[in-house]
Amino acid sequence: MTDTPPLLTDDAPAAAAPRPTAKFLLAHPAHFIALGFGSGLSPLAPGTAGTLWAWLAYLVLQRWLNPAEMGWLIGASTLVGWWACTVTARNLRVLDPGNIVWDEVVAFWLVLWLVMPAGLWGQLIAFGLFRFFDAVKPGPVAWADQRFKGFDARGGFGILFDDLVAAFCTLLVIALWKIL
Template sequence: MSENESLSENPATARSAPLAPVRPSARFMLSHPAHFIALGFGSGLSPLAPGTAGTLWAWLAFVALQPWMNDTRWAVLIALSLPLGWWASTVTARNMRVLDPSSVVWDEIAAFWLVLWLIAPAGWWAQLLAFALFRFFDAVKPGPVGWADALFHDVNTTTDPAAWRKAGFGIMLDDVVAAACALLVIAGWRFFQ
């Protein structure tokens, strides 16, 4: 009997073998509503810099929604987008078998909406500066952003029943911290002007 046959016939051995990560694709994205949300309606499928693509999608969506929105509506949308993102990120990370997949970009979308809402009204140049600052903090992960990013990267998915929920929370958390850092820089710049 070959090694592959013995693995497939012995359920205990087959369960202990780690499963390969799932690569994101349009088919994967459309297979579950959580995937569609977490992958930023397709922006997370970008082969280059999916986080930047998700942030650009957030910016375009913000501009497109702006005529119908006011502060209350933005507050409600962003407040709902955070737990929705936690759920969608948890489900998608678990189904991809990766604790923090780069294609999950809902965290960038919700966090950048928060930045844009809190700096409004802001012109194009101010929004571009906010975009650059947010991408810097999210990509480089200095100080508190790095701490938030690493917080749940070591969870054990085989022994911790809450591992995927922790991973989903961590996916959202570091981007909210990156948004807070970008907002602090913008507030400091405005204060000293």
Template sequence: MSDALNPPVQNAPRKPTWRFMLSHPAHAIALGFGSGLSPVAPGTAGTLWAWLAFVVLQPHLSNREWALLLGAGLLVGWWACTVTARDLGVADPAPVVWDEVLAFWGVLWLVTPASWWTQLAAFALFRFFDAAKPGPVAWADELFKGRRGQSIGWRQGFGILFDDLVAALCTLLVIALWKWL
């Protein structure tokens, strides 16, 4: 039990492994079913996994089903990202890529039907906004960050998702402007 005098114990930071991922359903979801375990650019690997999964799922799901999947994915992802960040002992761990998966699915769903080149442009724009964090994405990234020594909770779990949702919105705005001009 925790209170003001006895704050919850924060886990020491740890590196996720396949064993860690398979130890809890939240870990598997948050780590993008293994894509976040990539030793190089896990966010890019997670986004590529999202693109592949979208290509496989898209012909089988209606717009209503996509909306339900994204809504459920947001709620389940909030839980999964919170649990996994807490278990890793890091407020926003790089291997947690469910945020990229969910946000990029939203981008692809909203631009489809789209050519392969448009999807590639969406991928490049999304990765730019997510990695470089210009303007509103940087604001969103800082909004839910915890303070040093603070326990990792629902606020930080939502923060993991929020900056990527803002990056997706920025991506969609650029694509809309591109299509409009």
């Protein structure tokens, strides 16, 4: 018997998705990154746990990085995350595993980068809006979620793409709120 989970597709029930373990997390650098340095192992709402980790990490990182450096970090993290999400989804044998949270991390860093300096309430509103768009997937986010599937680089990009669209929707709502 092997540790390889069964191959799942979009038609497979979500309950059948294998849950990654700490052993899986540490088995490959891509897993460690894609699973949000362990935040994606949360048994409850891993996407929310990953977004909370992203928020905390951003607040720590901004102490040492100026906005331009943070922008470069987000860009590099997106490219590294594309690779990490591709490898991890393939190794889990699930097209878009909920435990992969690097997509939430990069997308929420982008939101924070563009709304800062915002006070705690502004950050909390950004967090709530982003989680709404990411979890509920209204309109354009649902469209983006269906665009790119597979166990190749296309699928890895797809894992990131819907969260980047959720970030865009979050920023659009915040921008409209500020001008109205």
